[in-house]
Amino acid sequence: MKTEPADAQWLHEHAEVSFEELAELSGLSPELLRELVDYGALVPVNVRSEKWTFATERVVAVRTVSRLHQDFDLDANALSVALNLVERIHGLEAQLQQLQSQFPVMRIKR
Amino acid sequence: MKYKDYYEILGVPKDATADVIKKAYRKLAHKYHPDVSKDPNGEEKFKDASEAYKTLKDPEARAAYDKLGSHRPGEDFQPPPDWGQQFGGGGGNFSFDDIDLSDLFAGLGGRGGGFRAGGQRGANFPIPGQDYEVTAPITVEDAYGGTELDLNLSVPEYDEHGRMHRVPLVFKARIPKGVTDGERLRLPGKGGKGVNGGANGNLYLTIAMQPHPLYRVTGHDLYLDLPLAPWEAALGASVEVPTLGGSVRLKVPAGTNTGQKLRLGKRGLPKRREGEGDLFAIVQIVVPPAPTDREKALFKDLAQASTFNPRASFPTGDGT
Numbered sequence: 001m002k003t004e005p006a007d008a009q010w011l012h013e014h015a016e017v018s019f020e021e022l023a024e025l026s027g028l029s030p031e032l033l034r035e036l037v038d039y040g041a042l043v044p045v046n047v048r049s050e051k052w053t054f055a056t057e058r059v060v061a062v063r064t065v066s067r068l069h070q071d072f073d074l075d076a077n078a079l080s081v082a083l084n085l086v087e088r089i090h091g092l093e094a095q096l097q098q099l100q101s102q103f104p105v106m107r108i109k110r
Numbered sequence: 111m112k113y114k115d116y117y118e119i120l121g122v123p124k125d126a127t128a129d130v131i132k133k134a135y136r137k138l139a140h141k142y143h144p145d146v147s148k149d150p151n152g153e154e155k156f157k158d159a160s161e162a163y164k165t166l167k168d169p170e171a172r173a174a175y176d177k178l179g180s181h182r183p184g185e186d187f188q189p190p191p192d193w194g195q196q197f198g199g200g201g202g203n204f205s206f207d208d209i210d211l212s213d214l215f216a217g218l219g220g221r222g223g224g225f226r227a228g229g230q231r232g233a234n235f236p237i238p239g240q241d242y243e244v245t246a247p248i249t250v251e252d253a254y255g256g257t258e259l260d261l262n263l264s265v266p267e268y269d270e271h272g273r274m275h276r277v278p279l280v281f282k283a284r285i286p287k288g289v290t291d292g293e294r295l296r297l298p299g300k301g302g303k304g305v306n307g308g309a310n311g312n313l314y315l316t317i318a319m320q321p322h323p324l325y326r327v328t329g330h331d332l333y334l335d336l337p338l339a340p341w342e343a344a345l346g347a348s349v350e351v352p353t354l355g356g357s358v359r360l361k362v363p364a365g366t367n368t369g370q371k372l373r374l375g376k377r378g379l380p381k382r383r384e385g386e387g388d389l390f391a392i393v394q395i396v397v398p399p400a401p402t403d404r405e406k407a408l409f410k411d412l413a414q415a416s417t418f419n420p421r422a423s424f425p426t427g428d429g430t
Contacts, residue, residue, distance in 0.1 A: 005258050005282040008295035008315060010382065025296075025312065027241070060294050060314065063241075064145050071139055071160065086145070094292055101326035101333050102392070 011060060016045055016053040026062040028069065032076050036062075041080035061087045111188070113181035114211050116162035124176075128167065135163035161212045171215040189214075210276060239302030239311035240266065246295075246315040248285060250322040250332070253379050254354045256287030261313075267303055283315065288382045290329055291319035324352060330379040330387025336372065337396045338362060353377045353389055360391060368395045 009015070023030045036042040037052070042062065044052035065083045068074050074082065117124050120134040142149060142156040149155070165171045174193075181187045246259055261283055266274040283297055294316055301311025325332040336351065346364035350357050353374065360372060371390045378387025398405055 005284040006297050006300050007284055008286065008297050011294040011296055011314075012382075025241075056296075057294075059296070060316075063243075063314070067145055068143075071143055071156075072136070090292075097291065098328040101328040102390075 009056075011056040013055045013057045015056040017056050017059065019044075019052045019054070022054050022059065022062060025059055026066040028062065028066045032069070032079065033062075035076035036065075036080055036083060039076065039080035041083040058087075061090060111186065111211055111214075113178075113183060113185045113187050114158070114162070115180075115183045116166050116175060118183065119158050119162040120166065131163065131166050135159055135167075165212070165215045168215075174215065210274075214273075235306060236308035237305040238308040239304040241301045241311040241314065243314045243316070245318050246283075246285070247318050247320050248289065249320050250325050250327060250379075251354065252285065253289050253317075253319065253327075254287065257285045259283045259285055265302055283313075285315075285317075286382075288330070288380045289317045290379065291317060291327055293317045325354075325389075327379070330381050332378045332387065332389045334389060334391050335394050336360075336362075336391035337394050338366065340395055340397060343367070343393065343395050351389075351391055354379075362393075366393050368393055 017025065019030070019033065022028075023033050026033070028036075033042070037044065042054065042058070044054055046053055061083060064086050065074075065079045068082050069079055117126070120126075120131060120138065122130055122134045126134075138159040139146075139156065141147060142152040142159065144153040144156060147156070165175050177193060178187075178189050242263065242265065244261065244263065246261075248257060248259070259282065261279075261281055263279045264276050265279045267277045281300065283295075283300075285295070289295070294314060297313040297315065299310040300313035304310050319327050325334055327333075332354075334351065336349070338347070338349070342349070342362060343366045344364065346366070347362045348359055349362055351360045351374065355377065358374065358377065360374060362372065366372075370393045372393065374389040374391065376386040377389035380386050401409070
């Protein structure tokens, strides 16, 4: 059993993954992934380039729709809608959390 | 090995057609899928439904399951003696004690699903390891200084027959300082072990910042409620404020109101590359819960002497 701590990689907007890596990480087939790009649900960082790359912050949402694909038999069209909604929910949850943290909580000890 | 009644889990009769099974599974998936459902116990229920469906949707796996016979759910049982030769593919002397019922069928027929080992009994081509997603609870102090998390997982692993066993996976993950709530990290190769030279899976960590008794976290900023006595708020004061790097003195200007934010620059959480977030003290004016007679008398004096009307913006009572 290894005891050397494993280093973690950030998944954020500045780091990028290639098309092939995203397919591998998400478990989606390259064909499906290409369709998500065609439908505009998944926009590469460099749309015009031959070798597409994507922000790593999208990896988790793409993995989520990959699960939906497996567990609900969704097609690419439905997945595009789901990807949009999943990312909007992620964004709203983050915003809600931010607002909640600014809201003072009454705590008076008696 | 504990028995699970897959038909009962899906709520279908034992002679249900593939179509009925599929519909029953989908109905449960809509209700309990963790990416869709808000049911806190949804994940457990979906796992059961999904496990049942993975086996029952595949004719070969379903036949193998049916051959196990009927048992009460949760009952400890052993498959019939010839079951291993018929369906296991491997030798007969195989222990069923340390495995889960679903593990029996992982190597049979069914493709798709979480386990990518389907239909490859004894074949020697590479099978990549499974990915795992885990929520990592960390404290605000952990985010401030960085930490090492001890991760304790129970993961499936395949043997040379393509059968699955649960093995503990224990390792440390280094969490760099500057993580924030909801942030995701990937630990390459720390997921399930690949078989026959397949790559190991990945482990995804979602950072869940634990509630802190004092601070609320927004990104790299911290929010702290700062209770002030009415006279401190009115006259101004110098108060001691706890920060993650130790207490600091904060000058509260005279005439401070409830809800006002006092900023302590760079006293928040460290950022990924450089710099720090800020600490905001949110003023709350608090009256003495049990004022003494003297305090009451002084407040009365103040009430008499003051011309201050805190509700000047309200319309007047007579409707004019």
